[in-house]
Amino acid sequence: MQLAPRTAVAVTAVPGPFEPQALRAHRLFESGDLDEARERISRVMQPHRLQPLGAGLGTPSRSHMDYTRLGDLGLGTIAFFGQPTRVDVEAVEDYHLLMFCLRGHAQVRSAGQTLTASTRSGVICAPGHSFLADLSPDCEQFVLRLDRRMVEAHLGLDEMPARFHAALDLRRPALQAWLDQLRLLAASPALLDTARRHPLVAVEMERLLVHLLHEGQGLGADTHDANLQITGIAPACVLRAERYMEEHAGSALRLVDIATAAGTPTRTLLEAFKRFRATSPMQHLQALRLERAHALLRAGASEPRNGAAQETTSVATIAFDCGFTHLGRFAQAYRRRYGVPPSVTLTARR
Known part of the structure; x- marks a missing residue:
């Protein structure tokens, strides 16, 4: 008996939740005071404004930040639980700010675009651009700080600034290698501590994450010219x-x-x-x-x-x-x- 050929079915693996357990050991602060939270976050990111949204909700029940640096790369979590909160950065300093949500959601305004950040999508804000985010009461952000000169050094860009798409679709198949590597780094205490203690390992993690992100957004050298207008590379x-x-x-x-x-x-x-x-x-x-x-x-x-x-x-x-x-x-x-x-x-x- 001749069997009919089986039809191939494409199966897309659904990644599990992004839980940065290794970062939890690097708790920078916990506070119920919004001014204290703003001041502590400003020390490792940059000066900004925090504003509660909504009347009669009082102050947030608690806020916290987990944060560590690996060479010229910083990664952490930030949460303002209890009420909607606005984060207003006048102009991102000399780094690319990448943000998505571990829980909750946010509406983000940057570079003339309004984007949604959630557990399935994020935002990348380029140096020099404003960043305005309205966070839901249950929002916890994952933030990645990529110093501009480090990014350009790893990508070999000597005469033009590095650019990323502002919208970050975490479901994009081409980005899964980047997301898997980031998840491993943030969840593995052994890997995170090794990268923190050894500069050469930190540089390799920088290089890997930068290249996987750049390639995952379709911005590799072979597609550079085709993406010139889309990526916003302008004089x-x-x-x-x-x-x-x-x-x-x-x-x-x-x-x-x-x-x-x-x-x-x-x-x-x-x-x-x-x-x-x-x-x-x-x-x-x-x-x-x-x-x-x-x-x-x-x-x-x-x-x-x-x-x-x-x-x-x-x-x-x-x-x-x-x-x-x-x-x-x-x-x-x-x-x-x-x-x-x-x-x-x-x-x-x-």
């Missing part, structure tokens, strides 16, 4: 222009003002934005202004309002503060971006 004039617009979004800016601040001719700046950002400088500026207006409208005014006239005035004030000089065009652009008029966002919070 310095684009980065200077973006920084200038972020700092002066509420001011009356012309294209020539932005180009002058970036130190490049307007035509060069237009071509660079089109190639590396798939937009124009003025469109990027409008997006920044809309984002700021959206955040202010969501926050609302501190005092209660009565009547539609006050609502209209508040919307107008926020629009003008964010650099919009025509209220009608602002309302149209806002509705195209967020699907509702600005007044709806303002009233939805109450």
Whole structure:
């Protein structure tokens, strides 16, 4: 009897939970005071702001941080259990900040993108970019600090900065080797302690994690050119222009003002934005202004309002503060971006 050929079935292994047991032996602090937590975290990361979110919830029941360094790589966990908390970093210093959640979730805003961090997805924030994360009350973060010069040295990038995709999909098959290695390092006391005590082992762990992450995101040397636009590798004039617009979004800016601040001719700046950002400088500026207006409208005014006239005035004030000089065009652009008029966002919070 001839048997019919069996059809091959692809099976994707589902990894177990990421539990960094080895890191638990490196408890940096435990505290019920948010200011103390901010100060202790700032010592090993950088100065930042911590803000409780939600009225009447009191202070977090507890917070903690586990942290250790291996050469120019730092890894740890951070938790603020008990209430939603906002982490606000004005500009990440000279390192790549990688974050995902061991439990809970977070909404992260960085480099003009809003991304979700969870147990299945994370975020990588590049040096120089802001980092704003709203953490759920049950959120515990896993953080990886990758010093910029270390990353570029391992990748052999002498003339351009290293770039990673901001979105980190932990379910991506190509990233499983990186995730498995990171899980092993964070869960094995023997491996972690050996890497901490021996600089050569630490350097090898740096190299392995950097290359696995870079390759896992499809950013290897063989795909570099194809991923140029996607990864955001842009000339310095684009980065200077973006920084200038972020700092002066509420001011009356012309294209020539932005180009002058970036130190490049307007035509060069237009071509660079089109190639590396798939937009124009003025469109990027409008997006920044809309984002700021959206955040202010969501926050609302501190005092209660009565009547539609006050609502209209508040919307107008926020629009003008964010650099919009025509209220009608602002309302149209806002509705195209967020699907509702600005007044709806303002009233939805109450």
